[in-house]
Amino acid sequence: MSLTDLQIKRLPSPETGQKTYYDKALPGFGVRVSQGGTKTFVVLYGKNRRRRSLGRYPDMSLAEARMLAKQAQVDITLDQQSLRSGLPKVSFEASRAKFLEDSASRNKAKTVQEYKRLLIKHFNFKQDIGDITRHDIASVVEDIKKPSEQKHAFVAIRTMMNWCVKRGYLDVSPTPPMTFKTRTRERVLDDAELAAVWHRAEGFGYPYGSIVQLLILTGQRKGEIVGLRHSWVTNGQIAYPSEFAKNRRSHTVPVGARALDLLGKISGGADLLFPSRFNDERTFNGFSKCKAFFDQDLNIEPYTLHDLRRTFSSNMAKLGTPIHVTERILNHISGTISGVAAVYNRHAYINEMQVAFGEYEKHLSYILSKYAEA
Incomplete structure (x- = not known):
């Protein structure tokens, strides 16, 4: 058929x-x-x-x-009779050592260290590089239990095998095409990944880099950051009007010092902090292209910008911030204080949010220092 x-x-x-x-x-x-x-x-x-x-x-x-x-x-790599035709005999261990040595001259130290960890921990083939099959590599990758580690290991061996092709150790890479399912709605970046995104954003600059930094610093929605106006930032607070907020409820956030410093550095003639290139009254809208370019140099598992908001919430929980305070920061209309309780509880929690942001920015500074850009 x-x-x-x-x-x-x-x-x-x-x-x-x-x-x-x-x-x-x-x-x-x-x-x-x-x-x-x-x-x-x-x-x-x-x-x-x-x-x-x-x-x-x-x-x-x-x-x-x-x-x-x-x-x-x-494909000659699938025909063992012609697999070694015209190619030098090089062991996998020797190829790995040469790859890591060459990578050290072209990549950041953290990248090379991660390649070395993954390749030594998971791939210890005893045969020559040309005798390794797709099945050999797939078997190793499939045996790795942790999804993120599995994907990182696959990327490392694929990068190494492609390098071997360029150096003439192989005619064709034996790395098989593999798909990895990630549950993006549950994605939370770990400290190293969060630091990597921040450092990339810092170097990327305005507007997209600044948007990413504010998402990390404030935990607000992407639309709430990209639509932010200078006139809404007063007295160390961001005051979103009800007609703008997603749930049609006015929302005041007393953000931390680092966020305020970044907001103060964004200047321009328009009230919008992030206007489009051609109209000061329309918001920035180049997310797809910018993110694709932004992520090229990031050696982390795929993520969405909304994952930064989920990561912010997770870090607040890690710091012991009361859940109702975190929900006020995130402007969640349903949560621990909802229904009738929400009608009678009109406390703004401004002081509590200020304390929470202060502790969060200290924690973020620690993360960024621990995983300083190489």
Whole structure:
């Protein structure tokens, strides 16, 4: 059959064993369905028509599997008889040492240290670099239990293998394409990651870098920072009018000294702190392009700007800030004080928020000092 996503979804499970359905459009490529319902892309390659698993559906898309199947049928790294043809014999250990040595001259010390930790901890192949297969690498990565460590290890070995290709130790990298599922709605940056984002923002500058710094410093929503006006910042506080706030409730935040210092350095003729390039009355809107460029030099797990708000809240909890104070800072309309209690509790918690921000900025300063930019 000519395989399509709809057909793959409908493929029945055999009563026993496994059954393979081959693609009419690409001979040798197909989907193997097991008794339990697992569907795995496979390819036949080489003179002896050896079979190789490519990945499971739907974690791997049909388009990606077809591309890999085509590569597998001509890729010399999958044919052990020609694998070593014309290539020098270099052990994995020697290749790793040379890669780390070269990286030290081109990357930051922290990056090299992380590469070294990951490659030595997880990858200790005894064979020559050219004898390592996709299966060897995939097996190591899949055995790593912690999702973030798994992804970092994969990035490290992929970077090393690509370097080996450039140095002529390999014709083609044996690193397999792998997908990693991250539950972004639960993402909280650890201290090292938060410091990395801050230092990157500091060097990135206005406007995007300043927006990221204020997100870290205040815990406010992205829209609340990008729409901020000079006229709302008075007496050491940000006073959001009710018509602007997301929940249509006026919101006053007595931010810390570091945030106020940053706000004071942002100047311009417009009332908006972050106007668009072409209209002073419209807010900055280049987030997608800026974030893509911003993240290029960050060696951390993928994150969203909203994750910075969740990280702020988590750090407040770590510092022992009462939850109702944190919720006032975040302007959560539902939480520990809601319903009838919220109607009768009109206390603004300004002093409590000031104390919380003071402790948070001390904690942030400690983090930034501990993970100072190399």
